[in-house]
Amino acid sequence: MAEIHDDFDTILILDFGSQYSHLITRRCREHNVYAELLPCTQKIKDLKWKPKGIILSGSPYSVYDNDAPHVDPEVFSLDVPILGICYGLQEMAWNMKGTVAKCDHREYGFAQLHLTKGSSTNAAVGALFEGLDQEMQVWMSHGDQLSAMPQEFHVVGTTSSAPFAAIAHDTKPMYGIQFHPEVTHSPNGKAIIGNFILRVCQCKPNWTMEEFIGKEIKRIKEICGPTGRVIGAVSGGVDSTVAAKLMHEAIGDRFHAIMVDNGVLRLNEGQTVYERLNKDLGVNLTLVDASELFLSRLEGVEDPEQKRRIIGNTFINVFEEEALKIEALAEMEAEKGGDRKGKIEWLLQGTLYPDVIESISFKGPSATIKTHHNVGGLLKDMKLKLIEPLRELFKDEVRALGRLLSIPTHLVQRHPFPGPGLAIRILGPVTREQVKILQKADSIYIEEIRNAGLYDQISQAFAVLLPVKAVGVMGDKRTCEQVIALRAVQSEDFMTADWFVFPAPVLRKISSRITNEVEGINRVTYDISSKPPATVEWL
Numbered sequence: 001m002a003e004i005h006d007d008f009d010t011i012l013i014l015d016f017g018s019q020y021s022h023l024i025t026r027r028c029r030e031h032n033v034y035a036e037l038l039p040c041t042q043k044i045k046d047l048k049w050k051p052k053g054i055i056l057s058g059s060p061y062s063v064y065d066n067d068a069p070h071v072d073p074e075v076f077s078l079d080v081p082i083l084g085i086c087y088g089l090q091e092m093a094w095n096m097k098g099t100v101a102k103c104d105h106r107e108y109g110f111a112q113l114h115l116t117k118g119s120s121t122n123a124a125v126g127a128l129f130e131g132l133d134q135e136m137q138v139w140m141s142h143g144d145q146l147s148a149m150p151q152e153f154h155v156v157g158t159t160s161s162a163p164f165a166a167i168a169h170d171t172k173p174m175y176g177i178q179f180h181p182e183v184t185h186s187p188n189g190k191a192i193i194g195n196f197i198l199r200v201c202q203c204k205p206n207w208t209m210e211e212f213i214g215k216e217i218k219r220i221k222e223i224c225g226p227t228g229r230v231i232g233a234v235s236g237g238v239d240s241t242v243a244a245k246l247m248h249e250a251i252g253d254r255f256h257a258i259m260v261d262n263g264v265l266r267l268n269e270g271q272t273v274y275e276r277l278n279k280d281l282g283v284n285l286t287l288v289d290a291s292e293l294f295l296s297r298l299e300g301v302e303d304p305e306q307k308r309r310i311i312g313n314t315f316i317n318v319f320e321e322e323a324l325k326i327e328a329l330a331e332m333e334a335e336k337g338g339d340r341k342g343k344i345e346w347l348l349q350g351t352l353y354p355d356v357i358e359s360i361s362f363k364g365p366s367a368t369i370k371t372h373h374n375v376g377g378l379l380k381d382m383k384l385k386l387i388e389p390l391r392e393l394f395k396d397e398v399r400a401l402g403r404l405l406s407i408p409t410h411l412v413q414r415h416p417f418p419g420p421g422l423a424i425r426i427l428g429p430v431t432r433e434q435v436k437i438l439q440k441a442d443s444i445y446i447e448e449i450r451n452a453g454l455y456d457q458i459s460q461a462f463a464v465l466l467p468v469k470a471v472g473v474m475g476d477k478r479t480c481e482q483v484i485a486l487r488a489v490q491s492e493d494f495m496t497a498d499w500f501v502f503p504a505p506v507l508r509k510i511s512s513r514i515t516n517e518v519e520g521i522n523r524v525t526y527d528i529s530s531k532p533p534a535t536v537e538w539l
Helices: 003-007 021-030 073-077 087-095 189-200 209-224 238-254 269-280 291-298 304-335 353-358 378-382 395-404 432-451 504-517
Strands: 010-015 034-039 053-056 082-085 099-115 135-148 153-158 166-169 174-177 229-233 255-261 285-289 344-348 385-387 460-474 477-490 521-526
Touching: 003 209, 010 021, 021 034, 021 189, 021 353, 053 087, 053 189, 073 087, 082 087, 087 099, 087 135, 087 174, 153 174, 174 189, 209 238, 209 344, 209 385, 209 395, 229 238, 229 304, 238 255, 238 269, 238 344, 238 395, 255 269, 255 304, 255 344, 269 285, 285 304, 291 304, 304 344, 432 460, 432 477, 432 504, 460 504, 460 521, 477 504, 504 521
Parallel strands: 010 034, 010 053, 053 082, 082 174, 229 255, 229 344, 255 285, 344 385, 477 521
Antiparallel strands: 099 135, 099 153, 153 166, 166 174, 460 477
């Protein structure tokens, strides 16, 4: 939306399909500069704002492929600094009549970059590498490279196999680097991106949640007006909690949150969330127990995608019904001369920036790994207008915003929980008995992680109930009972993840408690798969 660009200098990142594009955005944000990722096909004339600088991302393509993505040539006439990364360097050179050719061999991994003599202090390019040594380690990932530079460019950095590892225009603030500064494997990469956006583009580093919160509350008030009302679903997760609290700060009780207990929440989740949001944070919240309805529709269903569809569709049915009740109550109050707060016009969603990024690829949304549960389907049926106050934010920014809103740390740091809940952590049919087993096991697991002081070191942890039975011995008797799998991962952005290395005594205690306290379980396993090849969730 255009409003945010009025308040914050913006770096435009054009995405050519690189798996690292989102990291470029994050690195800019880490320097307190707002950055926005758009597909490389974005037409400059259609932008309603002017960026302070442009970064061209990498890509799995070759610029000379028939179906290769290409940038709008107007990018190079916009008179703003440009930084091309990997494919972005090649695209810039290709547009200016340079030559790109396939390498003798694909270069993937660490390389040693040598800045040419004087380049780090040269007036034309010194700002990009200011404060850095002439030799530095960088990360390469490419199968093509320049074979001839375009006119008016010169070399400012080389590696043993890339003679044009860094180039710069003779007079304009245009730079190209063959390596990837956005990945942590390039130790000086963050500094290079910082130099580009702060020194070359002269961006003001004012993108902070302290600045954002006041401007966003003002924007919400302007959108909703003095009487407009908003409804929204909350789950108790970080995103919906922060979004709900932000809406409450902006319009008070004109925001009405609805939490639907679908029968596959964590142990005592519904009541716990109600108390936290309604009593502790002052959010106007209705708790709806629809567990019987959800569980009856899930009966006998094993396919995870079908579980997601059933839960998503049933949620819409219940949410619509509750929204109509709230609207009818408001009408009755108005007829009796009560406080008329206005018609419900808006639907709150806790959409985050990674969700937006998933939908903007120049080739369309990413391949579906699994269907994401959300309430997007409500818009078509309910005719509500969508309001998404968090859609420009990454998860770490949402957590920072939550702290500014005085949301307790244990809520702000809460691990993600999927919309379909325990239904996709029960591998096999979902029954009330299976839900109870998993709720108890998961509760013990999280409790012991907290007791060990490990919760905040883990990005996500949960238990999975497997559809198998194993032989065991309990009380001198042979048993044949179910198996619990434990999962815990560390991740910066959940696009990749690695399993968490528990101290053995902690795992031992968790296993002992689950097998002793959860009836129907006699075996506990720990999942040590990384993402990829696995996903974080099992289904």
